[in-house]
Amino acid sequence: xxxxxKLGFKHLFTIKSSTVFEQNVFQDSYNELxxxxxxxxxxxxxxxxxxxxxxxxxxxxxxxxKAGFAIGLYIHKLNRIVPNFTDNIGNPLxxxxxxxxxxxxxxxxxxxxxxxxxxxxxxxxxxxxxxxxLILAYKxxxxxxxxxxxxxxxxxxxxxxxxxx
Numbered sequence: 564x565x566x567x568x569k570l571g572f573k574h575l576f577t578i579k580s581s582t583v584f585e586q587n588v589f590q591d592s593y594n595e596l597x598x599x600x601x602x603x604x605x606x607x608x609x610x611x612x613x614x615x616x617x618x619x620x621x622x623x624x625x626x627x628x629k630a631g632f633a634i635g636l637y638i639h640k641l642n643r644i645v646p647n648f649t650d651n652i653g654n655p656l657x658x659x660x661x662x663x664x665x666x667x668x669x670x671x672x673x674x675x676x677x678x679x680x681x682x683x684x685x686x687x688x689x690x691x692x693x694x695x696x697l698i699l700a701y702k703x704x705x706x707x708x709x710x711x712x713x714x715x716x717x718x719x720x721x722x723x724x725x726x727x728x
Contacts, residue, residue, distance in 0.1 A: 571683050575666070577589065584646060596630045596676075611667070613667060641658075664681070699715070
């Protein structure tokens with residue numbers, strides 16, 4: 564019996580991000596974070612995300628969620644395709660959900676703002692692995708002994724198995 568897995572693809576966004584999508588996520592998440600942080604820090608006591616999140620646990624819980632709303636339309640425009648990643652012959656991979664994370668941010672210096680999106684695939688069937696490569700199939704395919712349409716990816720930094728059954 565084959566294992567069922569989900570893969571996570573972590574995508575970092577920094578001041579050096581180059582595509583229009585990356586620049587939009589970077590800029591809009593920073594602007595939204597600044598705006599939302601004001602509600603938690605009306606006296607401007609904190610200069611960065613880490614200080615605010617440590618001092619005010621409710622901010623740590625809610626601000627990533629609220630800042631994530633600012634990039635919702637950009638995520639929607641991806642049409643579930645994981646950006647900047649394909650299988651070994653160039654076919655796009657699809658994601659089913661995503662998670663937004665604030666890695667670090669400075670309220671006075673946008674160049675220190677770093678956020679991440681983790682794209683999580685639908686359930687995949689792990690057919691086999693060899694070295695750094697995984698042979699996979701989408702779960703929706705037949706589970707009998709008929710030939711499955713498979714694809715191969717190479718494991719690399721930023722990719723992880725996030726669910727295993």
